[in-house]
Every structure is written in structure tokens, then in C-alpha cells.
Amino acid sequence: MNARQLITVLRLAAVVLVVTGFVGWATGEAAAFSLESPFTLAFLLGIACAVTSIYLGIFLANRGE
Numbered sequence: 001m002n003a004r005q006l007i008t009v010l011r012l013a014a015v016v017l018v019v020t021g022f023v024g025w026a027t028g029e030a031a032a033f034s035l036e037s038p039f040t041l042a043f044l045l046g047i048a049c050a051v052t053s054i055y056l057g058i059f060l061a062n063r064g065e
Contacts (some may be wrong), residue, residue: 003056003060004060006056007056007057009059010049010051010052010056011049011050011053013046013049014032014046014047014049014050014053015046016021016040016046017043017045017046017049018042018043018044018046018047018050019046020039020043020046021033021039021040021041021042021043021044021045021046022039022043023044024038024039024042025037025039060061
């Protein structure tokens with residue numbers, strides 16, 4: 001898998017995880033932000049995927065690839 005494919009996979013994973021986490025959290029019975037909730041963890045993992053894909057995109061653009 002080359003770097004561009006990895007960035008694409010990370011972006012797709014970020015969108016899916018953020019949407020799933022937010023919708024699950026918003027429609028669930030959780031009243032507050034809880035780290036035990038799988039939806040909160042999915043949301044945070046989606047944010048991490050987005051930040052990683054942005055970082056890799058910038059790093060590869062500066063490298064000349």
C-alpha cells in the first residue's frame with residue numbers, strides 16, 4: 001500500500017467513525033461525555049484518523065511526492 005492509498009483509507013475511516021460516533025452519541029441515552037461509551041471512542045478515533053491523514057498529506061506534499 002502506498003502513501004496516497006493510506007491517506008485515502010484514513011480519510012474514509014475518519015468520516016465513517018466521526019459520523020457513527022456523533023450520531024450514536026446524539027441519539028443514545030448518554031447524558032454526558034463518557035470515555036466508556038463506544039460512540040465517544042469511535043468519535044475520538046475518527047478525529048485521530050483525520051489529523052493523521054492531514055499530517056501525512058502535508059508531509060508528503062512538502063517532500064515532493
